[in-house]
Structure formats: C-alpha cells, structure tokens
Amino acid sequence: MRRMITEKLAAWKDSRRRKPLLLTGVRQCGKTWSLKAFGHDFFEKTVYVNFEESGKLSSIFDYDYDVDRILRELCLELKVTIEPGKTLLILDEIQECPRAITSLKYFCENKADLHVIGAGSLLGVALRSSQISFPVGKVNRMQMYPLTFEEFLTATGEESRIAALRNWPLDRPIPELHTIPLEKALKDFYIVGGMPEAVSTWADTHDYQEVEAVQKDILKDYRDDFAKHAPLSEVEKIRWIWDSVPVQLAKENNKFIFSHVHKGKRSAELEDALLWLRDAGLITPLYLVEKPQIPLSGEMDMTYFKVYLSDIGLLRCRAGLSPETILSGDPLFVRFKGAFSENYALNEMIAQGLTCCFWRSGNTAEIDLLLEAKGHIIPVEVKSADNTRAKSFKEFCRRYQPRLGIKTSLKNIGQFDCEGCKALTLPLYLLWNWQQYCE
Numbered sequence: 001m002r003r004m005i006t007e008k009l010a011a012w013k014d015s016r017r018r019k020p021l022l023l024t025g026v027r028q029c030g031k032t033w034s035l036k037a038f039g040h041d042f043f044e045k046t047v048y049v050n051f052e053e054s055g056k057l058s059s060i061f062d063y064d065y066d067v068d069r070i071l072r073e074l075c076l077e078l079k080v081t082i083e084p085g086k087t088l089l090i091l092d093e094i095q096e097c098p099r100a101i102t103s104l105k106y107f108c109e110n111k112a113d114l115h116v117i118g119a120g121s122l123l124g125v126a127l128r129s130s131q132i133s134f135p136v137g138k139v140n141r142m143q144m145y146p147l148t149f150e151e152f153l154t155a156t157g158e159e160s161r162i163a164a165l166r167n168w169p170l171d172r173p174i175p176e177l178h179t180i181p182l183e184k185a186l187k188d189f190y191i192v193g194g195m196p197e198a199v200s201t202w203a204d205t206h207d208y209q210e211v212e213a214v215q216k217d218i219l220k221d222y223r224d225d226f227a228k229h230a231p232l233s234e235v236e237k238i239r240w241i242w243d244s245v246p247v248q249l250a251k252e253n254n255k256f257i258f259s260h261v262h263k264g265k266r267s268a269e270l271e272d273a274l275l276w277l278r279d280a281g282l283i284t285p286l287y288l289v290e291k292p293q294i295p296l297s298g299e300m301d302m303t304y305f306k307v308y309l310s311d312i313g314l315l316r317c318r319a320g321l322s323p324e325t326i327l328s329g330d331p332l333f334v335r336f337k338g339a340f341s342e343n344y345a346l347n348e349m350i351a352q353g354l355t356c357c358f359w360r361s362g363n364t365a366e367i368d369l370l371l372e373a374k375g376h377i378i379p380v381e382v383k384s385a386d387n388t389r390a391k392s393f394k395e396f397c398r399r400y401q402p403r404l405g406i407k408t409s410l411k412n413i414g415q416f417d418c419e420g421c422k423a424l425t426l427p428l429y430l431l432w433n434w435q436q437y438c439e
Helices: 005-014 029-041 055-059 067-078 098-110 150-157 159-165 176-192 196-205 210-228 233-250 265-279 311-317 322-328 332-351 391-400 430-437
Strands: 021-025 045-050 087-092 115-119 140-144 281-291 299-311 355-361 363-372 376-382 404-409 414-418 421-427
Touching: 005 029, 005 140, 021 029, 021 376, 029 045, 029 087, 029 115, 045 067, 055 067, 055 376, 087 414, 098 115, 150 159, 150 176, 150 196, 150 430, 159 176, 159 233, 159 281, 176 196, 176 210, 176 311, 176 332, 176 430, 196 233, 210 233, 210 311, 233 265, 233 281, 233 299, 233 311, 233 332, 281 332, 299 311, 299 332, 311 332, 322 376, 332 355, 332 376, 363 391, 376 391, 391 414, 391 421, 404 430, 421 430
Parallel strands: 021 115, 021 140, 045 087, 087 115, 281 355, 376 404, 404 421
Antiparallel strands: 281 299, 355 363, 363 376, 414 421
C-alpha cells in the first residue's frame, strides 16, 4: 500500500537540516507499517523498538541520557547492531517512555549521523503533558493521516486514473470513461474511508459488511483508549463529545455547541476533553474567520467552530449510515450529505499540510473552507452533488477579490470568472490535484 508520507520521509533522510523525527498521527492510520517499509527500502537495516510491548526497553532510558550507552544496551537487549548512516532506529509508542522523548535532544546533539524516528498513536496527547521535558528545537515534526482519496485509488488498483488526470487541462471536460468510475470510487471511499485495515479489507473482498466490521473494531479500540490513556476525570466527557460529533454535523447549522453535548454542561467543563480528542488526531475543529487576512491562524475565532472526524469512513459508520444510503443517494440523506462532503474536502486539504478555516458573514453568507496556500487565501465552496449555485462564493469574491477560488462538487472540470477572481470548478474526486491549477 503506497503512502505519500514515504516521499516526505525520504526527504527527511537526506536533509542537511535533519534532526530526530517525531511522527504523530491517529491510531491505526499506518504509522508503524510505513516506517518499517521506509526502513526496508532506504536503509541496510531497521531496528524497531516498541515501548508499549516492552517495559524492559523503557528502563534503558531511566539511568541517564548518554546516547552511546543507550545504543549499546539496546543492541545487547535486541541482539542487533546499530550503524549510523546504515541503520534506521524506530522508537514506536514513544509516549509510553517520556524519557525516550527527552533523549532525542541528545541524539540530535551527540549522534546526529544516526537516523532516529519516534512515533506514537497518542503522542500528540502525551506532548501536552507537563511531565515530559520536550526537546524544543532538537527534533523535526511530521504528521500522518488516514489514506487520502488519491492513496485509496492507488490501493484499489486505480493508478491509471491518477496518471490520466494528473495533467488534465481545465478547458477539456473529463469524459465518462473516467467520471463514472471515479464517482463510484468516491462513493466507495465515503463508505470505506482511509484507515489502512479497512482499505485493505475492501481491496481484498469488496464486501461492505467486512469493511464495517473492521471499522467497528477500530471505533471500539478508540473508546478503549479513552479509558486507558485519558485522565480519569475526562473519560466520560471525552465519550460525550465523541458521541456528539456526528449528531451536531447532521444539524442544519453544524456549529459545535457545547450545551448540546450533555445537558447542563458548559464549554469550560468540556474544553479539555475536546482538546484531548483533537490531540489524539480523532477530530478536527474548523474555526471561524470573519476577516480573512494572512495568516489565517491569527484571525481564527477559537470560540466558534465546527468539528469533523479524521476519517470519512469512520464518520459514516458512527453516524449509522448504511452503504446503501451512500450508494443510492437517498433524498433523506441530503442535509447530512453536505456536511459529509465538507468533512471529506477538509481531510483532503489537511493531508496536504494546509491551514484551513471557514468564513461566515452574519447569517447571510458562508464559505465552507478557507485555505492559506502560497501566500494567498483561497475560498472553497463544497457541494455534494452537481449543483454549484453559490451566492456566498460570489459575495466573498466581490468583497475580498481573491486571486483564486474553487467550487468543488460532482460537476465537471472548468474555469470561470467570478467578480474578477479566477474560479475553478473541480470535481470532488480531483481535490488531490487542485494545486496543479493554481500556477
């Protein structure tokens, strides 16, 4: 299963500014598999340490931060040799050994020629802990996500579609030869999502029930993580918020409202639980911006936001939507279908490393996504079908005169002028390639 993060890891390996790497990402998104595959393809040998499986290995880091001693004892315990420049050292589930996180500072300073990667499913949560002495300025950071739609196409044998569309011209409609199978693949992606085990199961069986069984197991594992890894005082609140996300997305105004999470609870009582889910990579808050200026992060209203899930397939499963509902386009699915498409588009953009938010002007206009890319703010209007009429998009272009704007739906590719803005019409299944048209 080819993952795009391999290219980023290869660039890290050869970078002149390379430091030990910390790889974060939601549980079961493929971190361990990708790191082992990277080690196999780019190094003579890989030494793999899993702190969740072996407390004995954690104790090696208890004595001091002498990296030569640490490496000698790891080699002795694992019966391996570690050679700088030839060996990749993977420290997995590193959040279970806080001193190993701190030790990365000394690997950076005293063993810079050794390639070291620390990874963990709940590393993002652990890094907020005051008990960890974080090696500020001594590590590189990288985030991994579930499979994107492009990766899904590759994993399911549709690489030819990617090759055919990579340089597709804006002035030529995509023929049904591609649009029909790609729309079907997009529906399959909405059902299956991007968790590697679910995608692998789909590729092997093409059985939606088998996929759903995998998704339910993953969701159960997530709930078990709440009790195992979250502060005891927050576990119940985390579950309330986790259960509330699909419910609030289904509402017409899908702003996240804390008072709708649990009767009598206010934001001050639930914010830490929300942040725990965010840092675990399970949810993505999308914040409001009323005045779109660069940087967008400086204009975000942190009190007004929507909440989406990190994986579209898990959202479908948690919302109780059957595969048949997605495939048939049941009219009763229309309202939630819009939020569903927004969640998909947001995940695609975040996986490309983009800062995202949304814009609203009172109750009269709203842009689903604002992107900050290449020094510009780009409005993105997301529609679930082929109806691209959007007064809000036109209003935003009239007010702020962006250089580029995007309308994404199931409508075919194209370009038009909107109040002086170069506006692209891009099919939802082509969002992975949107930056090609920004030159």
